[in-house]
Amino acid sequence: MTFADPIATDLEQSRTRILEVAERHFRRIGYHKTSVADIAAELGMSRANIYRFFPSRTAINSSVCGLVVKEVAEIVLAIAQTDAPASKKLADLLTAIHRQSTRRLVEDRPMHQLLVAAMDGSWATINAHNEDILAILKALVREGLRTGEFKVQDADEAARGIITAFLPFFHPVLVEQRVQEGEAIAACVHAQIRFIMTALGTSDRALPEGISA
């Protein structure tokens, strides 16, 4: 039997409170305008105390970014764990990743800006998130190989191919450019998923509903 370490739990609670306040400030005034002093003031702490929990301002930014992308990872994982055919799950999962990205741009601009910075600065949490998504995709491709839906030689390479081919529909900078240009994005997303399905050797008749031309 193990007991939770009370000191570790206190540390975790303090970190969580700091991140909650940081996230609220980021949403209100933007991450680049939020200072560690702002966060400390709201928590009735000294700045030095904040630095006991986060080594740097960048660490706070990166951790808030981790919270934002965790939401996407949870949606993606939930789709991957359903009983649907692998090809349908892949189509749904890519559509969901795209939707989260455009939704953030339109409805949650400050967090969109945070993700732009995260991708640009290659922050630890965004890299970890990308690896998580890639791992889910690799497992999904292997699942599709077992069920005979996909026909590829190298599942890992195919998973990387999928995510790269779909990057224009979820990378924050590219999504912003696409939305600015007022492209008919939904049709483009479907077409790109069809392209990806062809690369996976999915026959036309096996394409999920809504994706077939």
Added chain:
Amino acid sequence: MTFADPIATDLEQSRTRILEVAERHFRRIGYHKTSVADIAAELGMSRANIYRFFPSRTAINSSVCGLVVKEVAEIVLAIAQTDAPASKKLADLLTAIHRQSTRRLVEDRPMHQLLVAAMDGSWATINAHNEDILAILKALVREGLRTGEFKVQDADEAARGIITAFLPFFHPVLVEQRVQEGEAIAACVHAQIRFIMTALGTSDRALPEGISA
């Protein structure tokens, strides 16, 4: 028999001279630090005179950008016009587009920055360039369909799929992020070209040399 319109020719020469000076300034101090006054001074012109040839500062930026991407379009067209098999031309053409993009980032940073702005602002010359490249790709996919190298239902959709799937390897912002992360880009480029070839129904044995796994 037609004669060149001397007034039109004069106008064209003046435009060319203005763009040459602008390009030189952009390379030396960056496009955002170059003022219309700088360009006018070097040409011994008034600013008002510059505006006779270009309606705005943005029009000058966009035209210089047009010169930069023209170079890429010429390389791509030259590859598309050789007698090689369509699959080899496609692989060579994508590799060349990627190479130009990384070369610019490393050796010609001011023009890289100009292209970042062009993509972000959706400037007329970059949009026209993207349409040109897409047209070349569409023709190449149709060529591959005729020779039996490619098997796709819709050549135009396939061409758009190719360019979207390869965007991470030539979009200036994404190329910069990739280079920063120090990824083994050449291997990634080859893998992505293989993924694209699979989507086009190219059999493994037909993959161009250097691209096969």
